[in-house]
Amino acid sequence: MKRWWLWVYAPVFLLGFVSVAAWWVGYRQGSALWLLLGLVLAIAMSFVMEQLWPYDEAFNQGQDDAGRDGVHVLVNETLNLLAIGVIPLLAAWVPWQLWPQQWGVGWQLLLAIVAADLGITLVHYASHRWSWLWRLHAVHHSVTRMYGLNGLMKHPLHQTLEAMGGVLPLLLLGMPYPVAAVLAFAIAIQLLLQHSNVDMRLGWLGKLMAWAPRHRFHHMRYGQAGDVNFGLFLTVWDHLLGTAFDAPSYRMRVQDLGIGSQPDYPVDYVGQLLAPFCDLPHGEAPPLPPGLRQPST
Template sequence: MSDSTLPAAASSRLRNTISWLAWPGLLAISIAIMAYGFTVAMPALFFNIAYLLLALCLYGLEQVMPHERVWNENDGQTFANIAHTLTSKGVVQAAVVFSTVIGISSYVTPAAEPGYGIWPRSWPMWSQVLLAIAVAEFGLYWGHRLAHEWPWLWRFHAVHHSVTRLWIVNTGRFHFVDSFKSIALGMVILLALGAPMEVLIWLSAITAFIGILTHCNIDMKFGPLSWWFNTPELHRWHHSKDLREGNKNYSENIMLWDHVFGTFYNARDYRPPVDIGIQEEMPPGFLQQLAWPFRRRS
């Protein structure tokens, strides 16, 4: 082997190693930072730190080892993506999850008391969080699935699916009505069961971490992870224009309910489509996109 091929071989091995370790490694680091935030009683601060670090790492990897190079090209939607994120994931999630839910718990007295409901508060926190992910996923799954199957809900969800490339900046591109629906369906079940606020915060954080990982444009390998978790490999199929592929993989975090209800899809012998989006025509402007679901159609 010549001297010139040695660096190329080493670079290829490094890239392959990163492609296998990036998804589980970055998720584990983000969760560890969040856990430290709870130990110092500052979960909100350390969530923001973890999310920012995760976003920076993913953006860097998107530049050097993209899954689809064409998805790194400007589509003119960066401002709209950020604006949707701020109005939807920023305002709605922060206000509803961290403020409104806490407020509801204080007014609905039983929900704030340790003895309320059937939630296993005596379990270790890690096991409560795992249970919360599985339970909340039922509401998230059906909220997502109905957004594809009910035309009046699809109008709002189509704003997210109208993207023609996947990358971290359109992770939060959701119409605020769509976000309200998803948050409500995921959290109400846990509140009704009497889950404590720490569990709800953990669920919100993990959903945010997996969400940005799911939409990243990075050449990653997953193996059996895609059987259990919502990985980019699965979510790329979900954004297909072919509804035989697109109306699959509705889960947000774990694929439990897709397996149960027969909507899991991963064609390992084929590459997910590069040409993604919707059949309808979505206006390019942010304000136009907010108004688009409310317009009358024939």
């Protein structure tokens, strides 16, 4: 029974929450504010599943980071909510309508997810190539354990840049408010799954979807070894970029995570908010451990 649940957990979690959100906001024209309650429920369910079926028990052990991560989530999701509230104003300003509003809500949402995934992935990729973007993105990479809330732990400026790269072009095409609201919700749900400590068994879906088993390698602390698996929803972008990587036999541990060249990176919220604008000390990144080959980038 447990093995069966580990196979279906990720797709059921994603499709279940996003489908209900699409039905409520897209078909019933319900208030998008209820999606906040859905996100709280998803976070709670993620915590429960991580306790029941952990990939690594050590990832469930707090490092005095729960409060900090909670502030990250509160700030970033509040910014998302404010951004969603501005959508009707933007729609009134855009003088054209290029979005396929004649499609069903489900098809519009699928198009939005794939298109936004490409834009967010490219911003993510650039964040590992351009030093000024990396300074903002490094906050996300400073984590030393992998669990659901890590996905929502970002510098607010970097989250804004990712949103501009992935979602703003769709809004300028005329993506309607309900689709945009559900898209933002779907991104949050996917981030929970991408950083989850649930011991997922995904089979062929794991080759298609950028869930935790692949994304954990993106958080390797060994210099440029972590410049892999940038995709948010799909792995296809990494195959096209040449950054796809998987090592199924290697078990990621606490000692594999973080920023190897900055072991003393700030751990408090205010420190992380200011870190991109400070001249923090750098050292040499540690070498790859035995059993983990150097990914090709």
